[in-house]
Amino acid sequence: MTILVTGCAGFIGSNFVYLWAGETREQIVNVDNLTYAGNPANFESLSKDAKHVFVRGDIGDKDLISGLLAQYKPRAVLNFAAESHVDRSILGPGQFIQTNILGTFNLLECVRAYWGELGEEDRAAFRFLHVSTDEVYGSLEPEDPPFTEETPYRPNSPYSASKASSDHLVRAWFGTYGLPVLTTNCSNNYGPYQFPEKLIPLVINNALSGKTLPIYGDGQQVRDWLYVEDHCRAIMKVLAEGRLGETYNIGGRNEVANLTVVKTICAILDGLRPRADGKSYAEQIAFVKDRPGHDRRYAIDQTKIERELGWKPLENFESGMMKTVRWYLEHASWVEGVTSGAYRKWLDLQYEKKSNV
Incomplete structure (x- = not known):
């Protein structure tokens, strides 16, 4: 048995690959375009594992995706591939449209053609799982109830708009063509292998380097924090037991302000x-000018996945954060390897040239 997973050189994808390789005997075909945040060193220890096959490529490449489906005949396709950073989407939205919308469209069409040629039993067993975000729902006020799967989409950034578009495509391919899809919308992930443009690894790296710890606005933007391995276990659960065409919200029940x-x-x-x-x-904390369209609060109601599939996170915020900080302290060479000159130049543009508030 084989699964095909896109975007596995990134943060969540690489954590999923390790979890899958450690807990199953199924082959993984790992497709990633190795953009700035895709790092093959993330799964270096799997390089000699015969169950792991890495292919560099773009989900927008029809010939590549169709060829891989024909060659490996996966029983499931899991789509982690995405441009995923709000700040970068504000500075340059074009790549987010290309990857998150057009790339997902191409992937769906390739999978639909492959699925349509399967035998009856294999067609019934096949799954397409699309990994998305809670940011598609927009922003919450402090007194608002958490997002549910029925919350209307109200994206506020180019990133979240592109992910909302991809979610709608997945839903439409189920409703129109009957493609057996599943969608997950997660809250803010943290843990090993996260590229240091995101808040938690950025703060750890800057702190150890003696640099400013930049906080947007007043720092009271609230997010629901989910340890990445808990998220990956939830995805495995949805893949195995989720109802076709359904969306499952995945959160950590840890609403914490950025400050x-x-x-x-x-x-x-x-x-x-x-x-x-x-x-x-x-003492290194510094408040910087808030970014445009900065959502004030996200919160996930994960009652559905708990009730239907019996999943719950194993880590709370304190235990997950301790694991995360320890990982970055123990993997300083990994951090050094990904913080290239281009990354430092982007940090200068994004944070250090902003005026303090």
Whole structure:
């Protein structure tokens, strides 16, 4: 048995590959275009595993995807491939439209053609699982109830709009063509292998480098934080037991403000890797001008996946954050390897040239 997984050199995808390889005997065909955030070092330890096949390529390449489907005959396709950073989508939305919308469209069409040629039993067993985000739902006020699967889509950034579009395509391919799809919408992930443009690894890296810890606006933007391995286990559960055509929200039940996240990281680093001068890393915090369209609060109601599939996160915010900080401290060479000159140039553009508030 084989599954084909797109976007597995990225953060969530690479964590999923490790979990899948460790807990199943199925072959994984791993397709990734190795953009700036795709790192083959993420799954280096699987390079000698015969069950793991890596192919560099774009989900928008029809010939490549169709060829891989014909060659490996997967029983499922899981789509992690996406441009996923809000700030980058604001500076350059074109690539988000290309990958998240047109790429998903091409993937769906290739899969539809492949699925249509399968025998009756294989057609019935086949699944297409699309991994998405809670940002498609827009922003919540402090008193609003969390997002459910029935919450209307109200994306506020080019990134979330492109992901909302891809979700609608997946839904339409189920409704129109009967393609056996599943969709998951997750809250903010954190954990090993996250590219250091995102808040948590950025803060860890900057703190250890003696740099400013930038916080947008007043730092009171609230997110529901989900440890990445918990997310990957939920995806495995949805793939195995989810109802066709359904969406499942996946969250951590950990609503925490960005400023609290940063202060928590500083406190952990104060204990594990104290500054030479004895001061707290919190002294490096600096507030910067807020970004356009910055959603105030996200929160996930995950009652459906808990009730139907029996999934619950294993980590709370404190335990997951301690694991995460320890991982980055123990993998300094990985961080150095991904923080290239191009990445540093982007950081300068995004944060250091913003005026303090």
